[in-house]
Amino acid sequence: MIHLFLLSVAITCIFPLVWMVSSSLKTQETIFRDTSLIPKSFHFENYYLAWMEGGFGRNFLNSIFYTTSVVIGIIIVSSLAAYAFSRLRFPGSNLLFFMFMAAMMIPIPGSFVPLYVLLNKLHLRNTALGYILCMINVGLSTSIFLLKTFFDKMPKELEDAARIDGCSKLGIWWHVALPLAKPVLAVVVIFNALNVWNEYVLALIIFDSKPLMPLQVALTTFQGEFITRYPLLMAGLTITALPIILVYLLMQKYIVKGVTQGAVVG
Amino acid sequence: MRLKSSLENYIFVLPAVLIFVIFYVIPFIWVFQLGLYEWDGILPTKVFVGLDNFKEILTDKIWWQSMWQAGYITLIALTLQNAVAFLLAWACDREIKLKNFYRVIFFIPPVLSEVVVGLVWQWILDGNYGLLNHWLVHLGLPNLARNWLSDPNTALTTVAIVHSWKGFGWGFLIFLAGLQTIPRELYEASRVDGANAWHAFKNVTIPLMIPVAVLVAILTILGTMQAFVLIIAMTGGGPAYHTQVPVLRILASMRGSSRFGYACAQGISFGVILMAISFIQYRFSKHARQT
Numbered sequence: 001m002i003h004l005f006l007l008s009v010a011i012t013c014i015f016p017l018v019w020m021v022s023s024s025l026k027t028q029e030t031i032f033r034d035t036s037l038i039p040k041s042f043h044f045e046n047y048y049l050a051w052m053e054g055g056f057g058r059n060f061l062n063s064i065f066y067t068t069s070v071v072i073g074i075i076i077v078s079s080l081a082a083y084a085f086s087r088l089r090f091p092g093s094n095l096l097f098f099m100f101m102a103a104m105m106i107p108i109p110g111s112f113v114p115l116y117v118l119l120n121k122l123h124l125r126n127t128a129l130g131y132i133l134c135m136i137n138v139g140l141s142t143s144i145f146l147l148k149t150f151f152d153k154m155p156k157e158l159e160d161a162a163r164i165d166g167c168s169k170l171g172i173w174w175h176v177a178l179p180l181a182k183p184v185l186a187v188v189v190i191f192n193a194l195n196v197w198n199e200y201v202l203a204l205i206i207f208d209s210k211p212l213m214p215l216q217v218a219l220t221t222f223q224g225e226f227i228t229r230y231p232l233l234m235a236g237l238t239i240t241a242l243p244i245i246l247v248y249l250l251m252q253k254y255i256v257k258g259v260t261q262g263a264v265v266g
Numbered sequence: 267m268r269l270k271s272s273l274e275n276y277i278f279v280l281p282a283v284l285i286f287v288i289f290y291v292i293p294f295i296w297v298f299q300l301g302l303y304e305w306d307g308i309l310p311t312k313v314f315v316g317l318d319n320f321k322e323i324l325t326d327k328i329w330w331q332s333m334w335q336a337g338y339i340t341l342i343a344l345t346l347q348n349a350v351a352f353l354l355a356w357a358c359d360r361e362i363k364l365k366n367f368y369r370v371i372f373f374i375p376p377v378l379s380e381v382v383v384g385l386v387w388q389w390i391l392d393g394n395y396g397l398l399n400h401w402l403v404h405l406g407l408p409n410l411a412r413n414w415l416s417d418p419n420t421a422l423t424t425v426a427i428v429h430s431w432k433g434f435g436w437g438f439l440i441f442l443a444g445l446q447t448i449p450r451e452l453y454e455a456s457r458v459d460g461a462n463a464w465h466a467f468k469n470v471t472i473p474l475m476i477p478v479a480v481l482v483a484i485l486t487i488l489g490t491m492q493a494f495v496l497i498i499a500m501t502g503g504g505p506a507y508h509t510q511v512p513v514l515r516i517l518a519s520m521r522g523s524s525r526f527g528y529a530c531a532q533g534i535s536f537g538v539i540l541m542a543i544s545f546i547q548y549r550f551s552k553h554a555r556q557t
Contacts, residue, residue, distance in 0.1 A: 002357045006364075009354060010371045012431070017374070019397060020386045032395045077281045084278035091272065096279060103290055107540045109492055110516035110533025113526055114293035114300065117307065137289035140282060169274065198379035200495045201517070216381045220499060223385060230389060241382045248377045252370055255377070259436065260443040 017241065024234035031230050043231070050235035058211055059218035060239055066132060066214055067196045073136040074143050074192050075185065082147035083173050087159070097148070104141040116205045131206045135199065139192040150184040151177065187258040190251045197244055215240045301530040307520070312527070319531035329532065332510040333539075339426040339511070340490040347430035348482055351437030356471070358438075359445040369442070376435040384499025387428045391415055415501050418508045425500055425509050429493060436489075437482045444478035445471070480551040487543055512536045 018037065025042045026034055034040065051057040084090070085097045115134060116125065124130030158180070162172050178185070203217045210221065219236055226232070248255065301319055303312040323329055354372060358365050375383065390397045393413030402411040414424045448471065456466045494513040497503060503510045503518075512532065519529035 002360070006354065006357055006368055009350070010368060013371050013374050016383075016386045016390060019390060023389065035397060035400050077285065080278045081282035084275055088275040088278060089272075090275040090279075093275075093279075096283060100282075100286065103286070107488060107492065107537055107544075108294060108297065108533065109513050109536045109540065110520075110529060111293055111297065113516065113520050113529045113533060114296035115289065116520070117296065117300070117526065118289070118293055133285060134289055137285050140286060144282065169278075173278070194377055198381075200379070200381055200498075205521070216379055219381050219385065223499075233385065234389070237382050237385055241378055244377055244379070245374065248374070249370070252373070255373065256369065256439060259373075259439045 017245075020234050020237055020241070024231060024238050026231055028229065028231060046231045046235040047239070050232045050239065054222055054232050054236055055210065056215065056218060056222075056236045056239055059213055059215045062128075062212065063197055063214040063216075063240075066128070066135065067193050069128075069132045070135040070139070070196045071189055071192050073132065074139045075188065077136060078140055078143035078188070079147050079178060079181065079185070080173065082144045083151055083177050085144070086148050086151035087156075087177075088169070097144075100141045100144050104145065112201055112205050115202070119206060125206055126208050126212065127206075128212060131203060134202050134206070135196050138199075138202075139188075139195060143188045143192065146184055146188055147181060150181055154180055183254075186251070186254045190247070190254050191258050193247065194244065297530045297533055300527050301534050303527040305526045306524040307526040308524070315527070319528045320535065322528065323531060323535055328507055328510060329512070329515055331507060332512050332515050333536075335422055335509065336491050336493075336511040338422060339429055339493070340487055342423070342426040343430050343433060343486050343490045344483060346427070347434045348437050348479075348486060350430070351434040351482070352441050352475075352479075354434070354438050355441035355445055358442055369439070372438050373435040375432045378432070380432070380493075380495035381499045383428065383432050384496045387431075388415060388500050391424060393417075416505050418505050421501055421505060421508050425497055428500065429490065429496055432496065433486070433489065436485065440482055440485075441475070441478060444475055448474050477551060480547065484544060484547045484551070487547070488540060491540060491543075 022037050022039060023031060024046055025039045025044065027043050027046075030039070051060075081100075085093055119125040119130045119134070122130070124133070154177070158176050159172050162176050167175065197214075198216065199214070200216045200220075203214050204220075207213045207217060210218065213221070215236075219233070219240060222229075222236060223233055300312075302314060302316060304315045304319070305312040354368070358368050391414040393399065393416060396414070398414070399411035402408065412420060414420050452470045452474075453466050456470055461469065491511075492513055494511050494517070497509050497511060497514060501509045503514050513536075516529050516532045516536070519525045519532060
């Protein structure tokens with residue numbers, strides 16, 4: 001009984017994805033009639049068409065670029081701050097740390113409205129830089145929190161040794177603290193990468209021009225323009241979902257760790 | 267020397283603080299300012315209207331309709347989604363063999379984007395060519411087949427169920443982590459005392475899981491009330507406002523009717539409601555932990 005229950009839920013989790021891939025291999029003619037799970041012939045050219053004609057190739061590269069830039073930015077900016085909050089003394093450090101934590105707790109629905117106004121004023125709207133900076137800010141608070149918690153528990157002996165050897169503060173951060181923080185950095189990387197890859201609304205309001213859009217926005221735009229071209233849409237969805245699923249399967253132990261840690265935060 | 271060291275330390279937090287002030291603090295302040303103006307977002311002139319935007323919200327029927335609809339989706343997520351999540355976690359906690367396999371599978375929907383999930387389900391639920399209706403006809407139940415997403419009677423519930431499908435993995439992981447912290451000796455002890463499985467569940471599992479359940483409930487409410495991208499991908503808010511939710515209305519005020527001030531006022535009102543909900547829940551969870 002229990003097995004049957006678990007198994008049936010597991011099947012509903014997988015099935016829509018199987019159907020997505022299956023639909024992406026049918027043609028415009030057969031997709032509305034052929035309801036078999038395994039198509040009679042495999043039309044891999046849909047992927048080529050989606051990549052070139054549908055423009056998803058460009059959007060795919062954009063998504064890769066935004067995700068890596070934001071994740072690298074978050075790692076550097078948040079680990080510097082978290083290290084300072086944990087180890088260095090300066091006036092106002094508690095207040096500043098509290099400010100970041102408060103931002104995690106206060107929901108501002110519709111914060112995209114003033115962000116749009118701000119980016120317009122800074123002439124950063126419809127630019128990659130504007131989007132990347134906004135997304136770095138989105139991931140900042142939680143990343144600082146996770147990293148500071150880790151640094152607080154980290155033994156100080158190695159840093160003391162490095163200091164005696166004449167290492168500067170920045171040197172200690174780079175050569176000692178960051179390498180030791182690898183396990184928690186993995187959590188920070190994976191969660192921010194998922195978050196940026198899947199982000200929708202900021203990309204929607206920031207980008208007007210299609211060549212700059214990441215995949216998520218390009219997909220809804222494509223669906224709005226070519227409402228019945230399901231095989232290409234399904235190919236586009238597969239291109240979007242596949243990297244995330246692969247990364248997830250490779251890194252899933254860090255995800256489980258992150259969710260349970262994040263739950264303790266709340 | 268002290269001063270120089272302090273200044274040096276500020277360099278570490280400077281990038282984070284700069285980004286945070288520009289992209290969080292300033293917009294945060296602007297929301298409250300803009301909420302008092304009538305402004306189309308383009309012209310340099312803003313008209314100060316005081317609290318008029320907030321008064322207008324009170325009588326904005328579609329706004330309150332969207333609020334109730336978000337509440338309805340949240341209710342389904344709280345009951346159906348979390349019940350399924352808990353039962354699955356409970357089953358997995360007992361069944362050791364394939365636990366990791368199920369844990370991997372159940373978290374696939376949460377890692378997918380709302381756009382992907384929404385568009386795939388929209389295709390499955392399509393009224394004319396969707397797989398669900400096709401199956402219903404083949405199973406001899408053609409009466410049940412319908413335009414799931416364009417029929418006002420079913421659209422909202424359908425969206426809520428897909429939302430629950432996407433979200434239950436979170437609750438499952440947190441419940442499972444909670445269940446695994448319960449010491450096995452407690453179950454042993456209750457069995458020695460002659461309790462059956464149901465009694466052990468009622469007297470050991472349930473009381474120890476209440477704090478976890480409250481946590482999952484808070485996360486579900488805050489997450490679901492603010493969900494909207496899935497709806498954009500599935501129905502766009504239609505048919506005729508039947509799947510509108512507050513954040514979608516804010517987006518519509520901004521992009522559709524170019525009323526930036528009103529959009530900000532809506533954001534503030536909604537934010538206050540969310541804060542109130544999480545505060546009540548927080549008090550409730552403290553109370554539950556003490557008893």
